[in-house]
Amino acid sequence: xxxxxxxxxxxxxxxxxxxxxxxxxxxxxxxxxxxxxxxxxxxxxxxxxxxxxxxxxxxxxxxxxxxxxxxxxxxxxxxxxxxxxxxxxxxxxxxxxxxxxxxxxxxxxxxxxxxxxxxxxxxxxxxxxxxxxxxxxxxxxxxxxxxxxxxxxxxxxxxxxxxxxxxxxxxxxxxxxxxxxxxxxxxxxxxxxxxxxxxxxxxxxxxxxxxxxxxxxxxxxxxxxxxxxxxxxxxxxxxxxxxxxxxxxxxxxxxxxxxxxxxxxxxxxxxxxxxxxxxxxxxxxxxxxxxxxxxxxxxxxxxxxxxxxxxxxxxxxxxxxxxxxxxxxxxxxxxx
Amino acid sequence: xxxxxxxxxxxxxxxxxxxxxxxxxxxxxxxxxxxxxxxxxxxxxxxxxxxxxxxxxxxxxxxxxxxxxxxxxxxxxxxxxxxxxxxxxxxxxxxxxxxxxxxxxxxxxxxxxxxxxxxxxxxxxxxxxxxxxxxxxxxxxxxxxxxxxxxxxxxxxxxxxxxxxxxxxxxxxxxxxxxxxxxxxxxxxxxxxxxxxxxxxxxxxxxxxxxxxxxxxxxxxxxxxxxxxxxxxxxxxxxxxxxxxxxxxxxxxxxxxxxxxxxxxxxxxxxxxxxxxxxxxxxxxxxxxxxxxxxxxxxxxxxxxxxxxxxxxxxxxxxxxxxxxxxxxxxxxxxx
Numbered sequence: 001x002x003x004x005x006x007x008x009x010x011x012x013x014x015x016x017x018x019x020x021x022x023x024x025x026x027x028x029x030x031x032x033x034x035x036x037x038x039x040x041x042x043x044x045x046x047x048x049x050x051x052x053x054x055x056x057x058x059x060x061x062x063x064x065x066x067x068x069x070x071x072x073x074x075x076x077x078x079x080x081x082x083x084x085x086x087x088x089x090x091x092x093x094x095x096x097x098x099x100x101x102x103x104x105x106x107x108x109x110x111x112x113x114x115x116x117x118x119x120x121x122x123x124x125x126x127x128x129x130x131x132x133x134x135x136x137x138x139x140x141x142x143x144x145x146x147x148x149x150x151x152x153x154x155x156x157x158x159x160x161x162x163x164x165x166x167x168x169x170x171x172x173x174x175x176x177x178x179x180x181x182x183x184x185x186x187x188x189x190x191x192x193x194x195x196x197x198x199x200x201x202x203x204x205x206x207x208x209x210x211x212x213x214x215x216x217x218x219x220x221x222x223x224x225x226x227x228x229x230x231x232x233x234x235x236x237x238x239x240x241x242x243x244x245x246x247x248x249x250x251x252x253x254x255x256x257x258x259x260x261x262x263x264x265x266x267x268x269x270x271x272x273x274x275x276x277x278x279x280x281x282x283x284x285x286x287x288x289x290x291x292x293x294x295x296x297x298x299x300x301x302x303x304x305x306x307x308x309x310x311x312x313x314x315x316x317x318x319x320x321x322x323x324x325x326x327x328x329x330x331x332x333x334x335x336x
Numbered sequence: 337x338x339x340x341x342x343x344x345x346x347x348x349x350x351x352x353x354x355x356x357x358x359x360x361x362x363x364x365x366x367x368x369x370x371x372x373x374x375x376x377x378x379x380x381x382x383x384x385x386x387x388x389x390x391x392x393x394x395x396x397x398x399x400x401x402x403x404x405x406x407x408x409x410x411x412x413x414x415x416x417x418x419x420x421x422x423x424x425x426x427x428x429x430x431x432x433x434x435x436x437x438x439x440x441x442x443x444x445x446x447x448x449x450x451x452x453x454x455x456x457x458x459x460x461x462x463x464x465x466x467x468x469x470x471x472x473x474x475x476x477x478x479x480x481x482x483x484x485x486x487x488x489x490x491x492x493x494x495x496x497x498x499x500x501x502x503x504x505x506x507x508x509x510x511x512x513x514x515x516x517x518x519x520x521x522x523x524x525x526x527x528x529x530x531x532x533x534x535x536x537x538x539x540x541x542x543x544x545x546x547x548x549x550x551x552x553x554x555x556x557x558x559x560x561x562x563x564x565x566x567x568x569x570x571x572x573x574x575x576x577x578x579x580x581x582x583x584x585x586x587x588x589x590x591x592x593x594x595x596x597x598x599x600x601x602x603x604x605x606x607x608x609x610x611x612x613x614x615x616x617x618x619x620x621x622x623x624x625x626x627x628x629x630x631x632x633x634x635x636x637x638x639x640x641x642x643x644x645x646x647x648x649x650x651x652x653x654x655x656x657x658x659x660x661x662x663x664x665x666x667x668x669x670x671x672x
Contacts (some may be wrong), residue, residue, distance in 0.1 A: 021503060021638065028505060148500070154639050156500030163499045164484070164492030167357060167659030169364060284620075286645070302357065302656035303490050306646035309622070311639050320638035323503030 154320025339374030490656025
């Protein structure tokens with residue numbers, strides 16, 4: 001069995017979780033799909049480790065765990081200081097995996113496709129700003145360009161919209177797509193001010209030190225933009241109307257409670273229109289999620305209302321989406 | 337644009353709804369997928385109407401509506417008395433659609449595959465008893481064999497399990513897969529005896545005159561068996577442990593209510609094990625569905641718990657699944 005060569009960009013939390021799943025479920029992938037994976041390169045911000053015969057993932061994880069960076073791994077491996085573009089060009093791989101936060105990654109996604117490589121990404125800005133360009137290039141080359149983990153972690157809403165519902169016309173999607181804001185709003189339900197709730201979330205590692213992407217609704221906006229591209233056709237984040245949860249007050253939470261409701265950051269996606277804003281939702285609504293769950297209500301002409309609900313964050317939950325796409329890419333390439 | 341030739345078996349409620357969707361959304365399919373469909377034959381219990389140039393679906397629906405049977409349509413069309421096997425063999429089509437209740441349809445599904453035709457089915461017994469044989473034949477011939485509408489109508493749980501979650505190992509599925517029993521149990525919550533609730537369901541056309549398939553749990557058992565095949569590998573309905581709702585009493589409903597619960601017919605699918613039986617579920621559980629909704633909770637190693645909820649019955653809701661599969665089959669054939 002020839003190993004499918006993977007080139008992994010990003011070795012933070014999601015990158016490590018992806019490597020762990022590839023390592024731990026090796027036998028499962030072989031037995032279930034007849035697939036064997038060989039990670040030929042791993043890039044973090046310190047450099048690129050590259051070994052065409054395949055990197056020992058267990059060691060890579062240990063080095064990262066111990067030293068915090070791959071560039072410390074100099075006794076066994078050559079560490080290169082490639083830019084992502086250079087790495088994509090130099091390194092012979094069948095699937096490029098982007099689990100970075102690189103806002104300009106669309107450039108090297110395109111380079112990868114032009115070079116005949118499939119792309120799997122959990123990185124949202126490339127899709128939220130360059131959907132058409134990326135999909136057209138992928139189609140032209142007949143290459144997989146997959147992004148399940150960009151929205152709702154591994155919960156397969158992308159598969160559902162891409163491969164299911166082919167006969168239906170989607171009319172509207174309403175969804176909770178960001179778990180950090182759900183946590184903060186849940187704390188505010190208990191009487192905390194926004195700032196206190198945010199600090200608590202940061203203390204628990206749920207919100208980042210720079211929380212703007214979450215609390216301003218940008219993360220949810222990226223995701224809603226991606227859902228629009230799938231359900232209605234291309235749009236960019238620039239066209240989305242986004243308002244975060246910064247101005248929500250405990251008083252508003254209290255008033256919602258009095259009506260049997262709560263407040264969640266709701267993304268609404270309609271044809272030509274993407275909005276993200278805090279909205280009251282009934283407590284028995286599928287959108288009244290708690291904890292790290294996301295949920296989407298999809299309304300279509302034939303089916304009526306469809307709900308999908310599941311993990312919207314988490315490391316192995318996000319790795320689930322990345323690895324599912326890696327498997328699809330590999331099966332797709334084998335088929336071509 | 338060359339039309340994809342479809343051969344429709346079954347022209348009852350689901351068959352008519354399928355024809356209506358094909359007719360009404362013709363422009364959508366052409367614009368979205370570049371697909372045009374040509375229905376070259378329609379079979380009901382009275383005979384087979386066959387016209388290689390394509391049948392006028394509007395007329396076919398009118399004839400069926402007016403006379404209740406296709407064989408009345410003799411002024412314009414030849415009506416043949418083929419068996420399904422003969423029809424599959426004689427009629428040149430690219431996709432065979434089975435929306436019948438023929439328990440032995442696996443035989444002509446296999447004949448269709450052997451003849452190079454894709455198969456789309458909403459008919460459950462072929463899969464619940466002959467999954468391996470059918471899938472192996474389809475794989476050997478590299479032909480689509482699709483069955484979204486067999487479980488949860490068009491709610492895309494089949495797509496989700498087949499095309500999503502590739503990296504995950506499913507641990508358990510718990511689901512409400514039959515809407516008729518939900519209706520009857522909902523009535524029993526309000527104090528009706530089983531027999532009264534059943535008669536009410538029959539009066540409203542929700543339960544059939546011969547309600548055994550639903551109330552004995554056979555329909556849910558077929559569906560759970562199909563989910564097992566997808567999530568864990570082949571099994572047949574003969575191995576399923578099925579108990580229906582016939583013995584549920586208003587007293588049991590009352591006791592459940594006292595505990596903040598209700599009773600639903602729950603299918604549980606684990607590796608090697610399929611059970612269907614009435615169970616208490618908390619009122620805030622995703623399984624405490626009402627009306628014609630179905631729901632499934634899927635537990636996996638990486639994602640944790642995933643819920644999909646949507647229509648589990650209904651005519652255009654079932655046609656949604658059939659037509660989605662017809663589109664996939666057409667796109668798949670074009671790709672090959």
